Amino acid sequence: MQTKIHKRWNKIPAVQEAETILRSCVHCGFCTATCPTYQELSDERDGPRGRIYLIKQFLETGTLTERSRRHLDRCLACRSCETTCPSGVRYGRLLDIGRALAEQTLPRGWLARAQRYLLRTIVPKPKRFRTLLRVAHLFKPVLPKSLQKQVPPLVSANTWPAQRHNRVMLVLQGCVQSVSSPQTNEAATRVLDRLGISLVVAPDAGCCGALTHHLSHEQSTLLAIRQNIDAWWPAVEAGAEAIVVTASGCGVTVKEYGKLLAADPQYAEKAACVSAIAKDIAEVIACEDVNSxxxxxxxxxxxxxxxxxxxxxxxxxxxxxxxxxxxxxxxxxxxxxxxxxxxxxxxxxxxxxxxxxxxxxxxxxxxxxxxxxxxxxxxxxxxxxxxxxxxxxxxxxxxxxxxx
Missing domain, CATH: 3.40.50.1860 (Rossmann fold)
Known part of the structure; x- marks a missing residue:
């Protein structure tokens, strides 16, 4: 797909990357067959190929309409199209670039800005999120039934097995999961303990950065990533085998730390190392003797x-x-x-x-x-x-x- 990038984007490295991705697309349309939103809406603009054209038009003209952004907002970023694509188009990365530029170019209304502000300042912070959940549970009986179902459980953490093995791995506690489902990491700790592996937590690590990244707030995302790397690094240097992630959504982001901080001279090498040792819990267990x-x-x-x-x-x-x-x-x-x-x-x-x-x-x-x-x-x-x-x-x- 040939492109002619608008002069306003000439000095932005991410746009050069976007142009390379655009050129890899042969607009075959295979992606539409596996796109959830296209299956529901039957609108070319709500499928990967259509959104690619919208981003291409945006980068070539330097302008974006609210209607076009609505179609970009409807994308789940599920990457099903990437699995289907015979040309290997990195659609997820292209969408990230397009959405980030859209936020800079076309300011949202005050209500949408407020909603996104609350999401990125409350949800990734476990203490704030726990407080919000407590308030939600307090008023749950008077909420409409449709909203009652959407209030996540508030679960107390239990005791983990004591660290007793020579093999040690870090585990990401995360934000939402640490509050609404702490039993997940507790279960992972007990299973790996049976396999001769101790899971440990870096107390200063927090949200992986996925939520703010998907909301196109780069500053908050990179801050969260750097804080996690700083929190994990002493254990990594001490020989931790892996950083175990039990939430696959977080796992995608942690495995992309190296790419997200590739231009950071202070963190690039550390970020690449963290991404290299990040493992989904299934990857860890699959390498062990489950017959035991x-x-x-x-x-x-x-x-x-x-x-x-x-x-x-x-x-x-x-x-x-x-x-x-x-x-x-x-x-x-x-x-x-x-x-x-x-x-x-x-x-x-x-x-x-x-x-x-x-x-x-x-x-x-x-x-x-x-x-x-x-x-x-x-x-x-x-x-x-x-x-x-x-x-x-x-x-x-x-x-x-x-x-x-």
């Missing part, structure tokens, strides 16, 4: 593989293969490639379309009448769990229960 774990997984279970795991991290079958190795009774599911509609803050910013995608995903997961649903990402877990007819949990909790 005496597990029983008889309950009929539907496995939901988040977009961030299958399209972002390119690990579409890793949890399923692990589950089958351990004798799990997996229910048959449909449309595995389509997003559930959570997508970080998407369910809050695009509630109507998110709800349509959720309904479709739940039907696909319930096709074989499972007794429960397991997933690998906290956003999907909360989103599915708010409306599912069966329990929804992280798959590592499912495995931990089978060891108890």
């Amino acid at each position: 774990l005496a597990v029983k997984l008889p309950k009929k279970t539907a496995l939901h593989c988040p977009c961030s795991l299958q399209h972002g991290q390119k690990l579409p079958d890793i949890v399923e293969q692990l589950a089958l190795r351990m004798g799990a009774n997996l229910a048959k599911t449909q449309e595995k490639h389509l997003c559930c509609g959570s997508a970080g803050s998407y369910s809050l910013l695009q509630p109507e379309l998110s709800e349509r995608l959720l309904t479709r995903k739940l039907a696909a997961l319930a096709a074989d009448n499972p007794e429960q649903i397991v997933t690998a990402n906290i956003g999907c877990q909360l989103h599915l769990g708010a409306h599912a007819d069966v329990p929804v949990k992280h798959w590592i909790e499912w495995l931990d229960e089978a060891l108890s």
